[in-house]
Amino acid sequence: MSNRPKTNAIEPDPAPRPLDHLAELAGEGGYGARPALVLREGVLNHDELRLRVERLAGWLARELPGKGARVATWSAKGELTCLMPLAAARAGLVHVPINPLLKRAQAAHILADSGAVMLVGTKSRIAALEEGDAPPSCAVWEESECLEAAQNASLAHGPSERDPGELTAILYTSGSTGRPKGVMLSHANLWLGAVSVAHYLGIAQDDVTLAVLPLSFDYGQNQLLSTWFAGGSVVPLDFLFPRDVAKACAKHSITTLAAVPPLWVQLTEIDWPDDAVSSMRRMTNSGGALTTDLVRDLRKIFPDSDLYAMYGLTEAFRSTYLDPALVEKHPTSMGRAIPFAEILVINDKGEIASPGSEGELVHCGPLVAQGYWQDSERTAQRFKPAPLQSQYGGTAVWSGDRVKREENGLLYFVGRRDAMIKSAGNRISPQEIEEAAIATDLVAEAVALGLPDARLGHAVHLVVRGAESAEERSELPKILRQELPNFMQPQAIHWRDAMPLNPNGKIDRTALYRELSGEEAV
Missing domain, CATH: 3.40.50.12780 (ANL, N-terminal domain)
Structure with missing residues (x-):
């Protein structure tokens, strides 16, 4: 178990000492047997x-x-x-x-x-x-x-x-x-x-x-x-x-x-x-x-x-x-x-x-x-x-x-520049929509994407995995309407039993985008 002292102070760690290089790593340090x-x-x-x-x-x-x-x-x-x-x-x-x-x-x-x-x-x-x-x-x-x-x-x-x-x-x-x-x-x-x-x-x-x-x-x-x-x-x-x-x-x-x-x-x-x-x-x-x-x-x-x-x-x-x-x-x-x-x-x-x-x-x-x-x-x-x-x-x-x-020195992710959704003149962070969906407890995973839209520039589409019953699924858009501003509301919500993953185990957003480009919402 960890014996780290628990503290809310934000102190810099001391820098580790510079060492030799990669090829000498195996077996270094006298670890032997x-x-x-x-x-x-x-x-x-x-x-x-x-x-x-x-x-x-x-x-x-x-x-x-x-x-x-x-x-x-x-x-x-x-x-x-x-x-x-x-x-x-x-x-x-x-x-x-x-x-x-x-x-x-x-x-x-x-x-x-x-x-x-x-x-x-x-x-x-x-x-x-x-x-x-x-x-x-x-x-x-x-x-x-x-x-x-x-x-x-x-x-x-x-x-x-x-x-x-x-x-x-x-x-x-x-x-x-x-x-x-x-x-x-x-x-x-x-x-x-x-x-x-x-x-x-x-x-x-x-x-x-x-x-x-x-x-x-x-x-x-x-x-x-x-x-x-x-x-x-x-x-x-x-x-x-x-x-x-x-x-x-x-x-x-x-x-x-x-x-x-x-x-x-x-x-x-x-x-x-x-x-x-x-x-x-x-x-x-x-x-x-x-x-x-x-x-x-x-x-x-x-x-x-x-x-x-x-x-x-x-x-x-x-x-x-x-x-x-x-x-x-x-x-x-x-x-x-x-x-x-x-x-x-x-x-x-x-x-x-x-x-x-x-x-x-x-x-x-x-x-x-x-x-x-x-x-x-x-x-x-x-x-x-x-x-x-x-x-x-x-x-x-x-x-x-x-x-x-922030003032305390901690960094927070806002979104990728090339992943930001631009809808009706608004710059929207996909992460903000995803976090709102997960916070409902109806969703285990969520991906927000911007699909081309002639009127809006991009329309928000939300892909989620979670609730199985139709009743629970119908609750998600109601809660999102309460939690998110109008310009962030998903135009469509797509329910999935599983999310596609790339070879590194991350959700494959590109695969979802390609799939949704030719798919109607469920």
Whole structure:
């Protein structure tokens, strides 16, 4: 259980000490025989983890001697997907993880776009590829063959000689706004992200993290790196049902669980055994905002656990977190900057927005990625010189997200600039409508969208999951008419038994938009 002192003070955390870099992470800190990775086949301690990474790195360096060559993985969670981020870095290569939930055409796009020269995947996924899906120069290995070959490889001895600024990973976004684009990350990006998160979460050697998020997702991959930096252990889990998560928490005495809002909603709808709750020290959320009701439900199930609300974007990894001591009083806040991040709120005049006024969230500092792989046009749109007010300077990520900072220093999400609904001359935040719908207790999940309308510009459509009876469903528009101004009222409410999810587990807003564009309201 957490022993954090509970306080409402908003104090800055001390910055963690700068350290070496990513390729040296596995087994650092003298953790030795402590568990590091819990696999179906057995448990690897930190010494064994380091040895496996060195052997895999040695094999990769032999097979792909070219510096910076891209090696892709397309596999479920297991030894390969957990070791490859470190092994590729140690070998001087660039890791391109492909989400195992992606289909053949999406995987083919990533292989072609990244120029991968090696693909390691499961037998079934490799079999799904058609002729021409993998580049002609791309060697294809089955996962079991790769791991077997690496067992006899020469070790990658000595400390890594890689420049911390070198490219070491390309993480492809889910493609919710078009074809997936690759975000370029350096050794320092991933390494400092691990240090930062381990620091503000207070991860310790006896912590056990259940890795349920995709390892191709920056939030998911950091579960590994931050836990190992602190000397803890990771239990990778690919689950089918929410109850599988609760069972794994009980079986492995999990202390740390990270999820995105749709999964948290599902996890609050199941029964949790006492032995799954008693070991939990912290829960973290990113990939979408927590709602007041969701915070209440999680606090009810896990009364003695810390709940961290966080905000991040792949282009800068993680930007803010909310101290758990403040979550009940400020449940919808994004918190404040994480260590190694500088967060500025810039208004439309290019100035620091005054407290309570909205502006664009601009992320500065060493966690900023190197841009989009082979896409200078989109890189120039998001990666721009930092505002003159920045202490870091250099390149910053202009997120496109509208936020505001209150007098107490806490940040609040307003909406995405490209997601704001403009109806009859009004700028409407989808989040405000969604929160109003969820607050009725008739709705578990809600997505507000603006569909083109000849008269209004955009008409508000609301997609919801929750109430089953016609009587309950008829109550929702009545309550919304009481709670929201006229210009925010949904023109149509669409009830769903389930929301479409993208490969990272977030609600797929683009899929809903495309569906509604040719659909009548129910």
